[in-house]
Amino acid sequence: MLNDSHKKQEARFFDQLTHDASKTKLYDRLNDLGFQEAFISYFESLLGDLCGQQVLEYGCGNYGDLSLKLARAGARVTAADLSGESVRSTYRILKANGLLKQVAPLKMDCEVLCFADASFDLVVGRAILHHLRLEVALPEIRRVLKPGGWALFIEPMGTNPCLNLYRRLTPHSRTEDEHPLTSSDFKML
Ligand SMILES: C[S@@+](CC[C@H](N)C(=O)[O-])C[C@H]1O[C@@H](n2cnc3c(N)ncnc32)[C@H](O)[C@@H]1O
Secondary structure, three states: OOOOOHHHHHHHHHHHHHHHHHHHHHHHHHHHHHHHHHHHHHHHHOOOOOOOOEEEOOOOOOHHHHHHHHHHHOOOEEEEEHHHHHHHHHHHHHOOOOOOOOOEEEEOOOOOOOOOOOOEEEEEEOOOOOHHHHHHHHHHHHEEEEEEEEEEEEOOOOHHHHHHHHHOOHHHHHOOOOOEOOOHHHHHH
């Protein structure tokens, strides 16, 4: 993603996606099969004790499921996303689960985080880095992490044939600016 007009377009796309279930039909079917549950359990197994940890969910989207799990594990979570509708949806889900004291959903550009240096023990994200300019996002993540803090992401890999098939079957589920991560992205990471 390159400039402000691209960012506005990205926010608009995900604002609309939040209200248009037809565009995420296949993704939602995979979720019904336990796809996200399996991934979140794997995430949890890597994270250890989250009690009292300050966690940033980077590019939280509209499902609220990851922030929900993190908060239930005792973390203090900030959930940030560029799309106002996604943030509102996350807010509603957390409110319905009585977790708003532990989670603050915020509309924010993850390339320009409005947090002081060393604010978080952990930054987590799912399918977000590949929407951003890594050379801008990575230093921001590093800046807001406390010394010894962790960053944990799950991202689409351009080298995965199953993922590439899924992407070909669902062209309307994404914007033009993103790309699944490549080996040169990994070198930068
Ligand atoms: C594929 S969705 C993933 C959302 C969520 N992490 C999930 O797994 O459901 C990508 C998300 O990135 C957000 N996004 C794109 N560019 C962003 C930026 N510059 N800052 C913050 N969020 C951004 C979009 O609004 C969208 O919610």
